[in-house]
Structure formats: structure tokens, C-alpha cells
Amino acid sequence: MIGGDSVVALVPARGGSKGVPGKNVRELGSKPLVAWPIDVAKETRAIDRAIVSTDDEEIAEIAREWGAEVSERPARLATDESLVADTVRYTVDQLASSDDPPEYVVMLEPTTPFRRPADIEACLDRLAEPGVDSVATFTDAEVNPHRTWRVEDGTPQTFLPEGTPWQPRQSLPDAYQLNGAVYAFDVDAVTESGPSLLFGESEAVVMEPGRSLDIDTELDFAVAETLLAEGHVRD
Numbered sequence: 001m002i003g004g005d006s007v008v009a010l011v012p013a014r015g016g017s018k019g020v021p022g023k024n025v026r027e028l029g030s031k032p033l034v035a036w037p038i039d040v041a042k043e044t045r046a047i048d049r050a051i052v053s054t055d056d057e058e059i060a061e062i063a064r065e066w067g068a069e070v071s072e073r074p075a076r077l078a079t080d081e082s083l084v085a086d087t088v089r090y091t092v093d094q095l096a097s098s099d100d101p102p103e104y105v106v107m108l109e110p111t112t113p114f115r116r117p118a119d120i121e122a123c124l125d126r127l128a129e130p131g132v133d134s135v136a137t138f139t140d141a142e143v144n145p146h147r148t149w150r151v152e153d154g155t156p157q158t159f160l161p162e163g164t165p166w167q168p169r170q171s172l173p174d175a176y177q178l179n180g181a182v183y184a185f186d187v188d189a190v191t192e193s194g195p196s197l198l199f200g201e202s203e204a205v206v207m208e209p210g211r212s213l214d215i216d217t218e219l220d221f222a223v224a225e226t227l228l229a230e231g232h233v234r235d
Contacts, residue, residue: 006101006104007124008047008102009105010105012109013052013053015055019217020215020218023215030235035062035063037113040115051069053090055078077090084109103187104127107197111214112180112212114233115211120182123137123184123205132202134199134201137178138178144175145159145175146158146172148160149165181212185200186199211233
């Protein structure tokens with residue numbers, strides 16, 4: 001809870017995955033990928049409940065084994081083109097009619113497994129500030145926008161008109177990207193449509209790159225397993 005207001009952790013985990021088949025049930029370290037956000041939610045004192053939204057029975061079974069509730073996701077929200085924001089809206093609507101509707105939701109995607117309770121708590125602390133409707137975690141951009149290019153008919157051009165790819169890294173302006181680790185928001189700020197998960201007045205919490213790995217390919221999985229094996233992150 002935050003000041004007496006309830007907080008629910010939402011874990012979106014659909015069954016289909018093209019890059020890594022069966023990704024959410026695949027084991028990383030000692031547990032399935034979908035169990036990672038459930039565990040960190042249970043370790044975060046402000047979170048009252050953890051709910052996994054899924055269309056897949058195997059994911060649902062694992063979620064229950066690891067102590068989460070399960071919300072059955074409609075097929076229309078489980079396609080490759082489905083927006084995560086629509087799953088958020090559907091779940092928030094379902095929770096609004098329950099006996100204990102939450103005031104805040106923290107969304108934890110399974111594909112960013114190395115977040116810690118402190119990362120979630122930092123987002124919730126920021127969310128509790130007056131005038132803040134949503135908070136998300138960011139990390140340093142993998143490629144600074146000033147170093148990106150477009151290639152048209154074989155001709156390279158800087159992606160930004162003012163792009164300066166030849167400058168030393170230290171002289172480029174800071175750039176960040178969403179890392180998908182934590183999204184926290186006031187349910188009253190959730191919009192009725194649109195793809196964004198930053199609702200209303202939003203704030204940012206910056207996480208270090210080592211905890212920001214987003215697993216989308218077999219290579220990402222191999223990197224995650226190496227980080228665990230070499231003790232760079234905790235299981």
C-alpha cells in the first residue's frame with residue numbers, strides 16, 4: 001500500500017512468442033521467466049497483490065504455483081499486434097468491479113527479469129508525489145540518436161538532421177530508452193485509448209544497464225544466463 005491505497009502488480013504474459021518460442025515459461029536460472037516478476041512483486045512491501053494476465057494455461061499454472069493470481073486474457077488481446085496498453089485497460093476495468101479495486105498498478109513485464117524491489121519502490125515513491133500520474137524506468141540508450149543513420153537508395157544520411165556521429169561519446173547529449181522493467185500509474189489516469197503506457201503527467205526513474213536487459217531473442221537469453229552464472233545479477 002501507499003498511504004493506505006492499495007497497489008497491484010500486473011504481469012502481462014501471453015503465450016505466443018516468435019523470437020523465443022515458449023519464452024515466458026522457459027527457465028532462467030532456477031525459475032521460469034514469468035516467475036521473476038512475481039517474485040520481485042512479493043518482495044516489494046508496497047505491493048499487495050500480483051496478477052498475471054495471460055491467454056495460456058501453462059503460464060497460468062506456473063503463475064499460481066509461484067503465488068500470483070491469474071486474469072484470463074481475451075484472445076483479441078493476445079495477438080502479435082495487440083497493445084499492452086489495451087491489456088492494462090482491460091485488467092484495470094476488471095479490477096474496478098472487484099471487492100478490492102486498487103488505486104495504483106505496477107506493470108512488470110517478464111522480459112526484464114533483473115529489476116529489484118528498490119527499482120519498483122523508487123517508481124512508487126515518485127508516483128506518490130503530488131501531480132504525478134505515471135512513472136516508468138529508463139536506461140542509457142544503446143545507440144545515441146546522434147549516431148543513427150537512414151539509408152535511402154544506398155545513400156547514408158544522419159537520422160537526425162543535426163546528427164553528429166563523429167563526435168566522441170562523452171560529448172554527445174544524454175539519451176535514454178524505456179527498459180520495460182517497471183511502469184507504475186494511478187488507475188484514474190489510464191486513458192481510454194492509445195498505445196502509450198505513460199499516462200498523464202509522467203516521471204522517469206533511470207536504471208543501470210546491467211539490470212535493464214530486455215529478453216527478446218535467443219542471444220538475449222544467452223546473455224541473461226551468462227550474467228547470472230558470473231554473479232553480475234542475483235537469481
